[in-house]
Amino acid sequence: MAPISTTKTGQPLDRQTLDSMLRRRLFYTPSFELYGGVSGLYDYGPPGCALQANIVDMWRKHFVLEEDMLEVDCTMLTPHEVLKTSGHVEKFADWMCKDPKTGEIFRADHLVEEVLEARLKGDKEARGLKVDREDDADAKKKKKKVKDIKALRLDDAVVKEYEEVLAKIDNYGGDELGSLIQKYNIKNPTTGGDLLSPVAFNLMFQTSIGPSGGMAGYLRPETAQGQFLTFQKLLEFNQQSMPFASASIGKSFRNEISPRAGLMRVREFLMAEIEHFVDPEGGKAHPRFDEVKDIELTLLNREVQLEGKTDVEKMSIGKAVSTGLVDNETLGYFLARIQLFLKKLGVDQSKVRFRQHMANEMAHYAADCWDAELLTSYGWVECVGCADRSAYDLTVHANRTGAPLVVRETRSEPLRIEEWQVDLNKKKFGPKFKKDGKAVEAAVEALTQEQRESLAAGLKKDGKIAIDVPGVGNGKVELEKDILEIVKRTRVENIREYTPNVIEPSFGIGRILYSLIEHVYWSRPGDEARGVLSFPPPVAPTKVLLVPLSTNPEFSKLVRRISHKLRGLGISNRIDDTSASIGKRYARNDELGTPLGVTADFQSLKDGSFTLRDRDTMKQVRASEEEIIAAIKSLSEGTETWEDVAKRLPEFLEQQVD
Known part of the structure; x- marks a missing residue:
């Protein structure tokens, strides 16, 4: 069950009162309200705009200036082919379930979470209830109320099972969510109607580019792809020096299934993302890691979650990296820097934790990922994601376009490599294989070093070898020693070529803004109607x-x-x-x-x-x-x-x- 969020003075936070104050003072307001509004879309008023601008300004100073990053501003319109290559067209989806009678749609994981948390809350109330023994005229009504509440009481085993499911909620796929909905008899909360099995829903807004509509595109779901596609130009701008980081601040768009959480879940939002390009050969070390290694973080690792628990552990980032809990120094460095940034903003440090992604929820590109979550009246909410994207993005875009998205460095000492090389006698090879020549040559080039060594021995002994060539003859092709030669040679490399890995901290500015508001909100003692927002002066509107x-x-x-x-x-x-x-x-x-x-x-x-x-x-x-x-x-x-x-x-x- 989600912990209760409190104000600075320790009182339970009344979200309705706070929301009323924020709208009255025009921090934000529903978009298109005169026309009935559109869920998941909001406008910021003067204080909201100023607060957002100050958060962004502090972000730039804390990251872009401090880390000497290269800031870019890429277009929000993205061609279909780019996002198909990156995997977003196929994989950028959430699971939704539909009430076939009303047409109402729910996000499956959120629905399971809300229903189970409501049942746990009812159980908690039932366990704390005392039986009313009064014999007044209202006794029967009171006893009926007691009976109704006591009906919410759950078995201890069920309570434990619910808590374990909630701890692992982010790890479930569509089939598993469907099983949970069936197992726990979860219905439409409004009508009690049955729900269809969860189906995947792609969250991207689709559009077309140009008057003919011939080029399909999307409003970008993140700012990252633009940064990856400008990598080679940024590397050149940075005088081929590695490591380096790019940064981007801009709007992104996600067609949320059922946004019902105010500023926490919107369809258009401001992101601030960093792509830190690093040499994988150095173990992803960071030159400034010693500066942050003693900073303590509150960590919730994936093993604990898979056990159905949410127990956290306080640990220095130095220890977390050295024990392998956090994958590498650069990832750990940014986790610590994220905590320092949130502290500078005025975020309550007792309401911050870093949660490690479980296997099923890990993005398709990630090698390791941690979310900075902030405790709010909506529960623990992801506000910053910090992922090790490995070399995924640069690799897939390079493979699709043929562009050399790589780093080329002169080696301090030439590298000598002994390898088996294949020499073809083209004068005899072409006439023999004719139209099959390209397929045979490709099969020869694809031979591994181990295969070449074995075939060299066979060629020397028998004067000929046979290799597999799918689609040619019976799938086997014979090559004589007058057509090819396999020789062991020493090759000297003066240039090292590699594809960088990427560490990506990604900030949801709107979520940070709202969480900060909840963390600094309180009321004067004895005057609950007199609300106060204790923003630190640097961030105050x-x-x-x-x-x-x-x-x-x-x-x-x-x-x-x-x-x-x-x-x-x-x-x-x-x-x-x-x-x-x-x-x-x-x-x-x-x-x-x-x-x-x-x-x-x-x-x-x-x-x-x-x-x-x-x-x-x-x-x-x-x-x-x-x-x-x-x-x-x-x-x-x-x-x-x-x-x-x-x-x-x-x-x-x-x-x-x-």
Whole structure:
């Protein structure tokens, strides 16, 4: 059963109240609402746009700038042939089941998960219920309610079985999900109707390119393929230097089967993806791994999940790599860097875990994969995937197009290779085999070194050999020593050619954004209606609220001057000069997550000093205009905390009102 998500103050999170606040303050709103809306499509309002932009900006600084990555912006329209080659046309699908009577469609794994979790919740309530012994007029009604709830009680063995199924839910294929639906008598939750067996549904949006419609295409389901297809140009731009990473931020599209989880499951979303190209011969080592090896991660490995459990283990990434739990240093390096990024954003570190993919859920290209999951009111939600894609993508695209998607490096020392080579006497070979010549020559070239060595001995002994050539004669072809020669020679290689492997961290920006909102949301003690979003200043949509205490024009001049100076420093701020009380003005900006507030009062007119308020503690300090602006700058950039500022600037306790 999914753990309960709580607010910063430890209270159960009321998602309905939070969602109402977010829509009221226009963080986001359903798209096309005037026309009834479309499920899985949302528009961001001003604070949502600013929050998303700040998350992306921090992502760029944390990864692209810090790791010296090569950023590209590739088209969202992708030809059919590209995604057929990559495997998406055949394999990019989820399992859906349909109610034949109503036509309603469900995603099979989510339906099984929701039904079993609901039954476990009912069991938990039933086990905690005390029998009502009152003899008042409502006793019969109460006893009936008790009886109804007690009917939800499950056997201990069933509870354990449900928990094991939920732990492995991501590992089930279509047939297994169908068996679970039958076994546990899962119906349409709305009507109770029977469901058809799960079938695969491809999640890509199909379209056509050009006015004739002759070129089939798709809206891209990920940003990765564009990066792989520009690999050779990026390698050249990087002066043939390896390893290197490309990065891309852009919209992707997935035609979700039944999106019912708000911003967590949408059909159009912003992704930030990295493709780190690495030499496989070096064991995928990372030169900066020592910097992160002591960072502890909360890990849920695949073996634990396959046992039907969700027990996690805290372990340094250095140990996880050295024991083989995490496949290699580069994969481990990025897992640690992902954790540091989420921490920098303000994500609650007690609500982060890294879950390893099980075999059946592993993407068709992946050698190892871990998801950074965040705990929300929707349960544990995948927000970042980090996969070792091996050499899959570059290999399949190279095979399909003939393009050399490889690295060519001059060897420090020439490599001497002893090998058996085949020499054909073309003057005699052509006339003998005529139209079958190409097939025979291909069969000869395909001989392994072991086969060539054995055939060389046979040729020397008997003067002829026989090889398999499907489709020619009876499938066997005889070759005499005057037609071919098999000789052992030493070949010298000065150039090494190889296909890089790829480590791919993939970030769902929208999911991170919503999870962060839940993690920083809380309400003032004794005033549950007064919501607060405790965004760290660097990520907050608006950094500063400027509040003039009076409508006097002199106050307006002061706050507008500060506003102008802050904007010149790139610090977002807004002025609230309405007639509402200071408390109300601050309260409505607490809902927007504004971390800092500057008040211009009557003392400001006298000596040019201002107060600076901290959103979370509601404490204030007072200082000169220059000192206040300097403090705001350091807080907004994350170089100082409120505790740092409060130590060096004098505390202020009461506003002067006249």
